[in-house]
Amino acid sequence: MGRTLAAAIGIASIAAAAVASAEPPAGAASCSGCHPASTRVTSPVPRLAGLDRAAIVRAMQDFRSGTRTATVMDRIAKGLTDQEIQAIAAWYATQK
Numbered sequence: 001m002g003r004t005l006a007a008a009i010g011i012a013s014i015a016a017a018a019v020a021s022a023e024p025p026a027g028a029a030s031c032s033g034c035h036p037a038s039t040r041v042t043s044p045v046p047r048l049a050g051l052d053r054a055a056i057v058r059a060m061q062d063f064r065s066g067t068r069t070a071t072v073m074d075r076i077a078k079g080l081t082d083q084e085i086q087a088i089a090a091w092y093a094t095q096k
């Protein structure tokens with residue numbers, strides 16, 4: 001019984017992860033205008049793909065609050081809700 005439930009939860013979270021990484025969430029597509037999607041692009045703006053989820057969330061919250069100084073990210077972060085930041089960070093963390 002316990003095993004079956006654990007297995008069911010395991011399958012459900014795998015399915016959720018697969019759905020989450022399939023399509024970029026709202027707002028994520030706009031990031032790639034400045035943050036390169038390809039490793040072959042040389043840019044002073046760091047790639048987001050593969051960054052740690054918590055690190056992206058922290059950076060966005062610090063940009064938004066002004067704790068971390070920025071040229072443009074402060075303004076971009078102010079346009080996003082906590083939920084959007086979480087979704088974007090989770091999505092980028094799963095990208096290669």
Ligand code: HEC
Pocket residue numbers: 027028030031032033034035045046048055056059060069070071072073074076088
């Ligand atoms: C107009 C160009 C532009 C867009 C669009 C943009 N960024 Fe940025 N991003 C920057 C720049 C430039 C920096 C460096 C900090 C600064 O000067 O603002 C940065 C820094 C960051 C950092 C810190 C990275 C690190 O490792 O230090 C994160 C995280 C980030 N951006 C996330 C995002 C997300 C998420 C989006 C989409 C919602 C986004 N950015 C859209 C230009 C952009």
